Amino acid sequence: MTIQAVIFDWAGTTIDYGSRAPIVAFQQAFANVGIDITEAEIRQDMGLDKYTHIHKIINLPSVQNDWQARFQVLPTSDDCDHIFMDFKAILLASLTEFAQLKPGMAAVIDFLNDNQIAYGSTTGYDEEMLAIVQPIAASQGYRPTVNITSAQTNGIGRPASAMLELACDRLEVTDYANVVKVGDSINDILEGQNADAITVGIIDGSNLMGWSESDFNTLAPVEQTKLRAKVAAQYEAVGADHILQSMVELPALLASLNQPVTELP
Structure with missing residues (x-):
């Protein structure tokens, strides 16, 4: 087959080891x-x-x-709006601290460029959030051709395939079966499956693992192995096509997928 495009997620996949920025903002x-x-x-x-x-x-x-115990009423849509605006302000203020590319991404970018494979992204971030992380990622060499948010798909986000399909369409991809979707959450895998794309789950630094790089590196090897196995099992449970320990392994996988099919005589 010939890979026509690779579509990445952002936090936890290409940047922000452990997908920490949203967690901090949600909790605060x-x-x-x-x-x-x-x-x-x-x-x-x-x-x-x-x-x-x-x-x-x-x-x-x-x-x-907890809400009813504290306020004697259930939360309303106005409460959701208020929390979202507060969350967004907290996240926007902290995103620059979490925009470092994950280990292995430099080699991934080189492989995609060397093999002239188009790449883009779909994300749970909105345009304002992307406006902060994109230039920081670009300064490190990561420049997706398209970056799709749910605002561009009439509010339809993951696990639906609308964002991935729009990204592919803008990259002029004709066959979603030749697209590789790379992510770090169950919703990433479901998004790819719903588009009939090839799905790849990343273990290290993923949302499913949740550990920062420094904290993970302090663990004993046996504990790291247990955590990796737990994450792999979650990807397996939803039928991810490929499960990689880290982005370091992605170029080799892409190379193997990008081989021409030999027809039998």
Whole structure:
């Protein structure tokens, strides 16, 4: 086959090892209204656009119960809007701290450029958030040709395939089956599957793992192995086509996928 395009996610996949920036912002925005939420509660829906994600969190039974106990009423759509605006302000102020490319990305970029494979992104970030991370990533050599948010697909985000399909269309890709979708969350994999694309889940530095690079590197090798196996099992459970320990392995996978098919006589 010939790979026509590679579509990446942003936080946790290409930048922001451990997808830390959204976690910090979600927890602070809810803490500002007196509600504590766990990383696990946040991460179970990572990959959605951030406004939809706020609604998911606020509708969790634990959050509903805490909200009613604190305010004697259930949260409203206005409450969601308020939390989202606070979340967004916190995230925008911190994104520059989390825009470093993940290990292995330089080699990935070189491979894509050397083989003239188009690449773009879909993301749960909005345009303002992208406006901050894009130039920082570009200064490190990462310059996706297209960057699609749910605002460009009438609010339809992951796990639907609309953003990926729009990215492919703008790259003039004719066959989604020859597209590789690379992500770090379950919603990334589902997005790719819903477009009939090849799906690749990244383990190290992923949302599913959740550890910062420095904290992960302090773990004993046996603990690192356990964490990696746990993440791999989650990708396997949803049927990811390929599971890689890190971005370092992606060029070799792309090279193997990009081989011409030999027809039998």
